[in-house]
Amino acid sequence: MRRAERLFRILNEMRTRDVIRGSELAERMEVSLSTIYRDIAHLQASGLPIEGEAGIGYLLRPGFELPNMTFTHDQVDALAIGLAFVERTGDPMLATAAQEARAKIQAGLPNPEDRKLADAPFYSLQIQNSAPPTVSLVREAIRQRLIVEIDYRDGEGQSSERSVRPLVLWNLTDGWMFSAWCELRRDFRTFRFDRIEKLAVTGTVFEDDDTKGLRAFLATEPCEGD
Known part of the structure; x- marks a missing residue:
């Protein structure tokens, strides 16, 4: 990584944190701690409002704005x-x-x-299946942490009413799906949109729960579909 890019990344890291230690920056930039100390000193000498010192941590004072975005x-x-x-x-x-x-x-x-x-010479050859209108409803429910109620038909053709906490959307070769905490099964489940017969986003906000959230879902084995 070039030094100019590293300096930019250091500033960007500091903008997102109240205080950050030099050792954390060294790990993120994959350089030695002494290199980070030299970079910070260079930025301070250039007039940037960075407070702090080695061994304690560094703080970028509010009000500083980065120039136009720079990408490799x-x-x-x-x-x-x-x-x-x-x-x-x-x-x-x-x-x-x-x-x-x-x-x-x-x-x-x-x-x-x-x-x-x-x-840019890059293209994505995506599946032909268009996203059903209910995908945008589930996206909004995930963003606002709202309970979703669905009438669902499983792989064996059995229908059931579900109240779920939507967590993540999937766009796979088989089509669109979403994973959620299912109150009926008391476990994580993944639902195919083409099997949803009815979907409604409620006004009920579900509280954060470490055992039922996205992190817990990702830490489990691949969850069973319905």
Whole structure:
């Protein structure tokens, strides 16, 4: 990693933290602690409002803003691939959001005409299945932590009414699915959108629960589908 890129990343890390220790920065940047001390000293000498000292931690005073976004060529390629994927998920709202995000990022790049995200040679060949309208409802429910009620038909054709805590969406070759904590089964379950006969987002907010949240779900074995 070039020093200029490392200095930028150090500033970006400090913007997201109240206080950060030099050892944490060294681990994240994959350099020695002495290198971090030299980088911090260089930034302070350049007039940046960084307070703190070695062995205690560093703080970037509020009010400092970074200049236009700077990305490496690899980072621009990663953004191009990710945006291309999102545009082809079949969710119109996400596709529009990806196009808007591309425009914002492009405008923030230094010398934007030198490297256009729209011209990056990466494309995503996505499944033909368009996202059903209920995907956007579940996305909003995940964001606001709202209970979702569904009438669901399982793989054997049996129907049941479920009250679930939606946690994560999946866009797979088989189509769209979402995983949730199911109150009926008292366990994590994954539901296929093409088997949902009815879906309604309630106004009930579910509280944070370490045993029923996304982290707990990801720590389990692949959960059983319904």
